[in-house]
Amino acid sequence: MSKSQSRSTGGIDIDQLRVPEDDGRNESLTRDEIFEMLSNRRRRFVIQYLKNEEEAGTLSDLAEHVAAWENDSTVPELSASERKTVYSSLQQFHLPKMDDAGIVEFDRRAGVVELTDAASELDIYLEIVDQYDIPWSFYYMGISAIGAILVGLASLGVQPFAAIPPAGWTVFLLGTFGVSSVSHFLLSRGMRLESAETPAEVDDV
Structure with a gap:
């Protein structure tokens, strides 16, 4: 198989993610197609x-593990219906769809599934936001807004904010951004699909 090529120097450009070209499928996946593939937890x-x-x-092993994760269980504890539901869904819908997109190679007759080079070279991770949490983008926007207000009040001499000079608030905000960035990095690494044997999402099921 041909390896994915990125137009950027920092990593994979998901707008031009290459898939194998020898089977007549599309040469690239668009951003929307990748997000659509990853929007389904079973495919993740x-x-x-x-x-x-x-x-x-x-396919049988894959279905068992996916069913166990979805049911917050273990493979030996799965019921026959739980195994069959996931098996049928993967065989009839999800794997053919992923195969058409070039993310996996699915041999329906042999019941064998394998990631393609396109998928293995894509460092996939998802920022999972609980219903009681806020996205990191909103978090950083909030810090920026609050920081601007604090520095502005200190500059205008408004008490008690003026007790700390603007330079002091600036150092405080830089430290806050630094700690937040490190926390964001560590949490994002934990969400990477290949970072653990059990998906991080399983804890939220």
Whole structure:
């Protein structure tokens, strides 16, 4: 297979993610197509499992692990209906869709699934936001707004904010941004699909 090529020097450009060109499929996935692929938790679990295995997997094993994650259970504890539901869904819908997109190679007859070079080279991670949390973008916007207000009040001599000079507020805000950035980095690493044997989302099921 041909390897994905990025137009950027910092990593994969997901607007031009290349997929194998020898099977007549589209040469690239658009941003919308990638997000559509990853919008479904079951498909994210498929990628997680295959990344952990680092080799082709069988449909039956894949379905069992995905079902266990979805039901917050273990493979031995799964019921026959839970296994069958996920197996049928993967076989009939999700894997063919991922195969058409070039993210996996699915041999329906042999029941074998394997990630393509396109998927393995994409460092996929998702910022998962709980219903009681706020996105990081809003968090940083909030800090910026509050910082501007504090520095402005200190500059105007408004008490008690003027007790700390604008330079002091600036240092405080820089420290806040530094700590927040490190926390954001560590949490984002924890959300990477290949960073753990069990998806981080399982804890939220």
